[in-house]
Amino acid sequence: MVLFGYNQSSSDNTLFIKKWQGKITALIVYVDDMVVTGNGEEEREALQKYLSREFEMKDLGALKYFLGIEVSRSKGGIFLxxxxxxxxxxxxxxxxxxxxxxxxxxxxxxxxxxxxxxxxxxxxxxxxxxxxxxxxxxxxxxxxxxxxxxxxxxxxxxxxxxxxxxxxxxxxxxxxxGILFSKNEDYSNIEVYTDTDWAGSLSDRCSTSGYFTFVGGNLVTWRSKKQHVVARSSAEAEYLGMALGVCEGLWISFILNDLGYPSQQPIQLYCDNKAARDIAHNLVQHDRTKHVEVDRFFIKEKLDEKILELPKIRSEDQLADILTKAISSRAFTKFLDKLGMQDIYTPA
Incomplete structure (x- = not known):
């Protein structure tokens, strides 16, 4: 790919990008399967011919099925x-x-x-x-x-x-x-929702963190994971979760930048814990923060550089709630609707 004029993304080693005459072509590969996309038809055809000379290949046409994921298209967007x-x-x-x-x-x-x-x-x-x-x-x-x-x-x-x-x-x-990716003019806006269930594990009293990330209003990544350390307060647990969300948001911004669509706005990080937000804005803290010292300075640095913002959010609007605890079916369904999850196979 490099010999053919493509650049390997520094944020994702399986992503290769070529920009030429105002157009872009991208290829992402997983073992022996690959997907090619872009707005330059000639470049896509040239790439296919080049790879066919190097490897035995089969063109499966427009993307419909990839690694067990079904892809459907409509006027509303792309459904996975x-x-x-x-x-x-x-x-x-x-x-x-x-x-x-x-x-x-x-x-x-x-x-x-x-x-x-x-x-x-x-x-x-x-x-x-x-x-x-x-x-x-x-x-x-x-x-x-x-x-x-x-x-x-x-x-x-x-x-x-x-x-x-x-x-x-x-x-x-x-x-x-599945997930519907709908069209959105504000395609480079990055939003991150983070939440933590403090000391929720009965086995070791570790907390569970979770985050959702959105680009242009569409859900792109998520994670639910038990923290590796025992937090001594809910603020500390939330702050550790916030740091994970910031890292994910930064990674997505790097990917967008590689693709030629740099985000024009600060990353919006939504956390419903007031103490954690206060710690982020004020480094003059004591016992509550000495166990998350590195994360404190990391987040404060991104705030000072205007890369990150921490808008307020109500607890009832915290989407990441479903990644940290078991909730009622009514609340669960409400959050799934806000995430853009649908079932296009359900009869209307």
Whole structure:
């Protein structure tokens, strides 16, 4: 790719970009599969001929299916889902006729290893986790539930397997649910929603952090993950989560810059914890902040450079809430609608 005039992105080593005469062509590769896009038809054809001389290739035409992800187009935008994969998984696990359920994890449910629970087949448990993890590429609604059950892969018990079965029952409700990327003139605006459930793990009292990132109003990345350290206050836990969200927002801004669409506005980071926002603006803190010293200066630096802003947000509008805790089905459905998740296969 470099010999053919392409530049390898410094932010993603699998992304190659060529800008020529005001047009851009981009190629992203995963092992032996690749996707080419751009606004220069001649360059795309030249690239295809060049790669065909170097490798045995097959042109599959317009993108419809890539790594198990189905791609559909309409006037409203581009829709990504894994409907076939989800249906195959339900069939393989014998859950095709199961009773559907509204949420992937029971409201308020927390797990820990106990001594009175019955162990289950660890190999089967790990295989199911792996299959479900693959679905999370287009299903942010599964992120928190999978983050929880994956913590018990080395010592699963009956309660954990029941949680896996609940996720499959939830999957039965909308196997075709996915993400719609709609057209938006403000295409380079970056928004990050971060939230943390303080000391939520009963096993070790670590907190769970989560973030959603949006570009031009469209959801592009998300994560739900237990923190590696025990936070001594909710403000400290929230601040660690904010730092992860800032890093993700910066990475996305680097990708946009490589593509020739630099963000014209500061990254908007939404955190509903007032103490954490106050710490970010004021470095004169004491016991509450000495355990997150590096993160404090990192975020303060981005604020001073006008790369980052911390607008206020109400707790009821914090989308990342579903990445850190199990909530009611009503609130869960409301947040999924705001994330732009749809099921185009559901009859109107």
């Amino acid at each position: 889902s894994q409907r076939k994969y989800a249906l195959d998984l339900l069939h393989e696990t014998g859950m095709t006729a199961c009773q559907p359920i509204d949420t992937p994890i029971e409201e308020g449910l927390k797990f820990c290893i106990t001594s009175d629970q019955v162990p289950v087949d660890k190999g089967r448990y790990q295989r199911l986790i792996g299959r479900l993890m693959y679905l999370s590429h287009t299903r942010p609604d599964l992120a928190y539930a999978l983050s929880v059950v994956s913590q018990f892969m080395h010592n699963p018990e009956e309660q954990h397997m029941k949680a896996i079965m609940r996720i499959l029952r939830y999957l039965k409700t909308n196997p075709g649910k």
